[in-house]
Amino acid sequence: MRGEKTEAASSEFERRARALLLRSAEELPGAVRSRLTQARYAALAARPAHLPSFARRWVPVGAAVAAVLALLIVYVPHGRGPLENPVANAGLEDIELLTDNDAVPLNGDQDVDYDFYEWAATEAAGAAPPAVGS
């Protein structure tokens, strides 16, 4: 019984407090109301532009992909090193072949010793097999 009375008194107190507070908010001075209106319009002007939903969805994804690609470009080595790269080394190998005296001639028939090959063929056809121990 006493609990119910206390609860009812609390409700009455709450109701009165609420009525007073609401009235004080309704009866604000004109200067304050004007400042609040100005603040509201300033806040609305600061509102960001509404992006289309697909853009809102894909902009973060695109930004993440771009960031990952940038990291890959910066931190991952660019293929194999120059000494292991056959394409990069092709020029060097050509130079070695051209400058090597023992290599197969690459400049056509200019340096071929035809006399030597004819003599060798004649010797091979007419000569007896070499004697043992000679």
Add this chain to the structure above:
Amino acid sequence: MAAFASLEYQTVDLIPSGKAHLRDTTQDATRSLEAFLASVERKAFRIAQIALRHEADALDVVQDAMMQLSSRYALRPAQEWKPLFYRILENRVRDMQRRRNVRSRVMAFMPWRGEDEEDAVDPVDLAMDGAAQPPAQLESDEAMAALEQAIAGLPARQRQAFLLRNFEGMDVAETAATMKCSQGSVKTHYFRALQALRSKLGEFRT
């Protein structure tokens, strides 16, 4: 006022004319936000004023809260605005109270420094209004002043719970979301606030 009307649709102008459906959606969203801010601004001002006991500071705090809600959370669903707004408001009130504390400590080391002109009470404001007030209005004003003083004397969490539940009319769940605490805590803070106010004020008339 006409100057402000042009601001209302400033963001809408950023949308190409071919995207009419987006323009309509944005206008609706702007109107919703404006209606929301208009519905809470007076109560928010009174809540800040009761906590800070200073009209200009309360206006600054409300303006900051509106600005932050609009610039950072306007694209969130409308049902989230109220808890977000009052949470921002409470944070701004606390920031302002901290700044004041720091300022008063600094001022304590400067005894030669007089009272700020802004804080000085204007004697004109203290003069009695020429028009006689009806007794009922006078009684109501006195009751409001007593209630305001009693609420300002409450601990911050109790004050917040009382004002959000009783004045703003939030339910327990909304209040808990705003205060970032459990519903049980909200009930406890509110009950203690009510007890403290009743013991201070007794039964007062409206």
